[in-house]
Amino acid sequence: MNKKIGIFYGPARGSNTEKVAQKVAREIGADQADMIEVKEATTEDLKKYDRLIFGVSTIGKETWDGYASRGDWDKFRPELDKADLKGKTIALFCLGDHVTYPRHFVDALGMIYEILQDKNVRIIGHVEPSGYEFEESQGIYDGKFVGLPIDEDFEPELTDQRVKNWVAQIRKEFDQ
Numbered sequence: 001m002n003k004k005i006g007i008f009y010g011p012a013r014g015s016n017t018e019k020v021a022q023k024v025a026r027e028i029g030a031d032q033a034d035m036i037e038v039k040e041a042t043t044e045d046l047k048k049y050d051r052l053i054f055g056v057s058t059i060g061k062e063t064w065d066g067y068a069s070r071g072d073w074d075k076f077r078p079e080l081d082k083a084d085l086k087g088k089t090i091a092l093f094c095l096g097d098h099v100t101y102p103r104h105f106v107d108a109l110g111m112i113y114e115i116l117q118d119k120n121v122r123i124i125g126h127v128e129p130s131g132y133e134f135e136e137s138q139g140i141y142d143g144k145f146v147g148l149p150i151d152e153d154f155e156p157e158l159t160d161q162r163v164k165n166w167v168a169q170i171r172k173e174f175d176q
């Protein structure tokens with residue numbers, strides 16, 4: 001079994017999502033995590049890992065299609081749809097902006113979560129909403145964010161600690 005964690009993220013190349021993916025990788029330990037850009041990733045890449053982290057940003061507030069038609073995750077979506085992820089453990093993180101989009105804060109978190117619903121995967125790394133200010137989010141199920149929200153636009157000073165806490169949490173949850 002591949003012990004490494006695969007961090008699949010997009011958008012890439014100078015994005016906030018990439019910056020946070022790098023922080024997550026560093027916190028996990030660079031030799032224990034691979035970073036993969038979703039726009040170039042295939043089902044074969046997903047197959048290599050039992051433990052995955054998916055990183056995304058929220059661009060556009062209507063639907064997955066509205067958002068993703070412009071994004072790297074749109075290119076990856078067909079691969080994700082046909083991938084056999086059964087038995088894998090997956091943690092999600094999502095970039096958003098709680099000041100400009102308080103009613104759609106990190107909605108993309110929920111969009112990815114929905115896709116994974118019928119995939120027989122275990123989703124870990126849920127986060128209490130009490131540390132965040134927002135009005136509504138599609139990223140909340142059963143009272144918790146289904147991944148780690150990060151706001152690099154208005155709360156960048158909180159990112160390092162949020163990543164640190166979350167990585168400590170998922171480290172434990174990956175092994176459970």
Ligand SMILES: Cc1cc2nc3c(=O)[nH]c(=O)nc-3n(C[C@H](O)[C@H](O)[C@H](O)COP(=O)(O)O)c2cc1C
Pocket residue numbers: 010011014015016017018056057058059060061095096097098101104105106107151152153
């Ligand atoms: C056109 C546009 C639409 C956005 N829509 C949302 C949104 O609906 N909800 C949200 O939380 N953030 C939204 N954001 C904020 C981004 O998610 C945030 O700036 C993020 O850090 C961008 O990350 P990236 O550089 O990896 O794409 C939007 C940003 C842009 C430019």
